[in-house]
Structure formats: structure tokens, C-alpha cells
Ligand code: ATP
């Protein structure tokens with residue numbers, strides 16, 4: 580038993596990194612977890628507004644993400660699938676946690692720096708005064724901690740890029756429990772997906788992201804075989820027309836091999852595939868990668884098309900998810916309020 584929680588931002592349709600690093604892992608956990616294990620999968624729309632956009636666009640992105648979660652095989656009768664903004668306790672717990680969280684720790688975190696295109700050594704000096712750094716982007720990890728802690732989560736399946744945020748979540752637990760001499764918040768464990776971080780197709784030094792301005796940098800789980808082939812064909816490699824798996828020296832080629840390994844029905848490692856494809860030309864490698872990605876995503880693609888046009892079904896899943904999540908959130912908040920001295 581235990582509680583599994585994870586989230587994804589409705590900032591675009593999921594790409595191969597989201598799929599291999601998170602969504603596929605969620606589906607596997609759903610299928611293999613102990614029947615008493617509770618699973619919460621949250622579309623974190625409150626996080627998404629750190630980048631404001633027109634309301635119609637936000638609305639569309641939320642439903643597309645809901646359709647994507649169902650398309651990868653999550654079952655609303657087994658998991659709680661919901662939008663973060665429909666459960667106000669996320670924001671309530673965030674405020675409470677922020678009162679014992681350290682700004683020093685937050686200022687060292689890398690996400691706000693990378694979202695503002697600043698180097699890892701950037702500091703807060705001047706940024707706030709210039710109005711460049713919004714408070715929500717800076718305190719994003721506190722809301723993320725609240726998301727997780729609200730459900731007394733024991734395990735959080737995420738991609739490698741979230742490791743630092745999970746450490747901060749545990750820090751929030753220590754700070755709160757110590758301050759109020761309580762054990763009511765539970766420290767979660769991080770479950771990092773076994774597949775390596777998927778990198779951008781156009782800039783193999785950066786991770787593949789929904790919010791990357793270049794659409795060519797990613798492949799979406801909804802792309803047609805033709806689109807998949809075109810994006811992989813356009814992927815940045817290097818000047819050698821041979822295939823070797825050398826992540827440091829040849830990051831573009833290594834990323835393609837690593838994607839292939841992520842989708843390989845035989846589960847071969849990138850190292851093994853690199854060996855086996857010695858003698859391939861880059862074009863042959865790209866064709867092989869495109870083929871396996873298209874084949875392995877065929878079912879997801881078909882299911883997505885069916886769910887996306889079924890608004891009634893999507894709404895039902897959302898209502899059901901909100902109900903189940905609210906129940907659990909209410910229990911945790913009662914304990915938190917009592918620990919603080921807010922109960923009647
Ligand atoms: P954004 O650019 O808006 O932050 P994102 O692509 O980073 O979007 P998130 O919604 O922030 O996606 O993250 C959802 C999940 O996908 C997280 O568990 C994250 O670790 C995982 N993830 C995101 N990008 C990658 C990647 N390139 N490789 C592996 N896992 C990834």
C-alpha cells in the first residue's frame with residue numbers, strides 16, 4: 580500500500596520526454612501497484628499560469644492534457660485524475676508551508692533560472708527590482724510541495740529534472756513538522772523513471788520541453804507517423820555519418836539511440852543498441868528510430884483522437900477526480916489545521 584502522486588502541467592501536448600519520463604511510468608504503476616495503493620495524477624494548471632496565456636488557450640490545453648492522460652491508459656476508476664485548480668486546498672497548504680520554508684533554499688533552485696534563461700549562478704539581486712522574476716515562479720516549488728503533501732504521498736514518480744524539487748519537498752516537511760512539533764506531514768520518496776532524460780531534437784544539450792519555443796525540438800505523443808519521421812529526420816546530429824553511443828562526445832546521436840531504447844520492445848539498453856547498429860548510416864538510424872516510435876505510440880494516438888472529441892467523458896472524469904481528491908485533501912488539512920491551532 581501507500582500513496583502515489585504525480586503531476587503534469589497543461590502547457591502543451593505531452594512529448595516523448597513526458598511519456599518516457601513520467602506518463603508511461605504512471606500507467607505501469609497503475610497496473611502493478613498493490614490494489615490498496617492510492618494513485619493521484621494531477622493536471623497542475625495553477626503551476627501553468629506562471630506563464631500567463633489567453634483563457635481560451637488555457638481551457639483547451641487543460642482538456643487536451645486530460646485526453647492525453649486517458650490516452651496513455653490511465654483508468655479513472657483506478658486512479659484519481661483531476662485538475663489542481665478544482666481543489667483549493669493546494670493553495671491553502673502552499674501558504675502554510677511558505678511560512679516555514681527558506682527563501683535561501685528557493686533562491687538556489689535551478690528551475691526559475693532556466694525558465695528566465697539565466698545561468699545556474701544567477702542570484703536574486705536586481706531581478707526582483709526589475710520586475711523580471713514573478714513571485715509565483717520563484718515560489719513554484721512550495722506549491723509543488725503542497726500538491727504532494729496534501730495527499731500524504733509516499734512515492735512520487737517523476738523525471739530526472741524534478742529531483743531537486745522533491746528534496747525541497749522533504750525540507751518543507753522537516754520545517755513544518757519541527758516548527759509545530761507534529762508528525763502530520765509525511766516525507767515522500769522520489770521514484771525516478773529508469774529511462775534517461777530525453778533531450779531536445781534541435782539542441783541536444785537542453786531537455787525536451789513543452790515550453791521550448793521551437794516546435795521542431797520535440798515529438799508529441801499525438802503526432803502522426805509522417806510527423807514523427809519528419810522531426811526525427813530534422814534532428815541535430817553531428818558531422819560523422821556513423822552510429823556510436825557516446826553521450827558526451829555525440830549528444831545528438833546518443834539522444835536518438837536513447838529514445839529508441841526507451842521504446843524498444845526488447846528493452847535493449849542504449850549501449851547495446853549502439854553496438855548493434857555499428858555500420859548504420861545516420862539516415863538508417865533515423866529511419867529505425869522513427870519506425871519504433873510510431874509503432875509503439877500507435878495505440879496512444881488512436882485513443883487520444885477518440886477521447887479528445889468526447890468532452891462529456893472528459894468532464895465526468897474531472898468531476899469524479901475532484902471529488903475523490905477533495906476528500907483526501909480535507910483529511911490532511913484537518914490534521915494540519917489542528918497542528919497549527921486553527922481547529923475549532
Ligand atoms: P514545461 O516546459 O512547461 O515545464 P515539461 O515538458 O518540462 O513542460 P512538466 O509538465 O514540467 O513538463 O513535467 C511533467 C513530467 O515530465 C515530470 O515528471 C518531468 O520530470 C517529466 N519530464 C519533462 N521533460 C522531460 C524530459 N525531457 N525527459 C524526461 N522526463 C521529462
Ligand code: MG
Nearest residue numbers: 588740788789
Ligand atoms: Mg517542466
